[in-house]
Amino acid sequence: MKQIRLFITASQAECATALELLSERFEDAGYPIATMEVDEANDRWEASLYAPTAEQEALVRSIQDCLKPAIPDAPIETEHLPDIDWVAHALEGLQPVRAGRFLVHGSHDRDKVRPGDLCIEIDAGRAFGTGHHGTTEGCLEMIGAVARQRRFRHVLDLGTGSGVLAIGLAKLMPASILATDIDPVAIAVARQNARKNGCGSRIGWATAAGFHSGIFARHGPFDLIVANILARPLMGMAPSLSRNLAAGGQVILSGILSEQRRKVLAAYNVQGLYHRKTLWRDGWVTLHLGR
Numbered sequence: 001m002k003q004i005r006l007f008i009t010a011s012q013a014e015c016a017t018a019l020e021l022l023s024e025r026f027e028d029a030g031y032p033i034a035t036m037e038v039d040e041a042n043d044r045w046e047a048s049l050y051a052p053t054a055e056q057e058a059l060v061r062s063i064q065d066c067l068k069p070a071i072p073d074a075p076i077e078t079e080h081l082p083d084i085d086w087v088a089h090a091l092e093g094l095q096p097v098r099a100g101r102f103l104v105h106g107s108h109d110r111d112k113v114r115p116g117d118l119c120i121e122i123d124a125g126r127a128f129g130t131g132h133h134g135t136t137e138g139c140l141e142m143i144g145a146v147a148r149q150r151r152f153r154h155v156l157d158l159g160t161g162s163g164v165l166a167i168g169l170a171k172l173m174p175a176s177i178l179a180t181d182i183d184p185v186a187i188a189v190a191r192q193n194a195r196k197n198g199c200g201s202r203i204g205w206a207t208a209a210g211f212h213s214g215i216f217a218r219h220g221p222f223d224l225i226v227a228n229i230l231a232r233p234l235m236g237m238a239p240s241l242s243r244n245l246a247a248g249g250q251v252i253l254s255g256i257l258s259e260q261r262r263k264v265l266a267a268y269n270v271q272g273l274y275h276r277k278t279l280w281r282d283g284w285v286t287l288h289l290g291r
């Protein structure tokens with residue numbers, strides 16, 4: 001199905017209002033809504049709604065009507081999004097997966113849940129993270145293990161994708177949780193998933209590339225940072241990750257191939273972070289580091 005993004009460009013405050021109004025009117029009907037900063041220096045943000053192309057005309061009118069009381073003059077722009085392989089995504093989500101203390105399953109597998117299962121319900125969709133990938137599995141397993149060892153108060157899930165790790169964190173830890181992603185679609189999907197899992201109000205959301213946003217200073221420093229991205233960006237962001245980590249903080253990293261493990265460890269050692277444990281899953285590693 002062809003998809004579009006309908007959006008306004010406005011100040012951060014106006015976009016926050018737009019997010020509230022649009023969520024109230026459209027989210028229960030299944031339209032993902034998101035905001036994203038586009039120009040920090042000039043306070044330019046975008047508030048977006050994602051929909052099938054066929055609904056464009058009717059939705060533009062409804063959005064104008066919805067925003068009129070608060071932001072009467074904002075023109076609504078349209079971006080046509082690339083096609084997505086829905087079949088591949090749907091197949092990815094067929095089977096429930098056990099990852100450490102968690103059972104990750106789609107809504108069609110609710111009957112497979114057993115008493116005592118710590119469940120995360122995620123339907124395959126437009127954001128990465130159904131629990132089937134070795135990196136997600138490794139992170140969930142590591143989150144389960146570290147949650148047994150100590151209490152965390154400020155937690156960050158950087159590169160949240162479907163929100164699977166943030167939801168797992170919320171289910172295990174009575175902490176304040178921030179989840180971010182470079183992709184606004186992922187944030188919109190993750191917010192919906194968190195709501196479905198009963199922890200929507202426990203998690204703060206933001207679209208941000210790496211640590212390039214004021215949101216981290218407002219929520220941090222963090223005593224646990226989880227980032228399942230890829231080895232190269234993880235190495236690049238080692239200094240900023242370290243700056244946002246509280247004294248005595250811990251880090252879980254994944255998206256790293258086995259052969260990249262040493263390089264990533266070296267980049268974090270330079271920042272004063274040391275290896276505690278490695279999990280190997282399907283050629284990928286998940287690292288647990290501490291100060």
Ligand SMILES: C[S@@+](CC[C@H](N)C(=O)[O-])C[C@H]1O[C@@H](n2cnc3c(N)ncnc32)[C@H](O)[C@@H]1O
Nearest residue numbers: 128129136159160161181182183209210228229
């Ligand atoms: C491998 S997926 C992980 C998703 C989920 N956390 C999981 O464990 O299954 C990586 C996610 O990181 C996001 N991402 C990639 N580079 C990023 C960056 N520089 N800053 C923030 N998010 C990033 C991608 O959009 C994607 O959603």
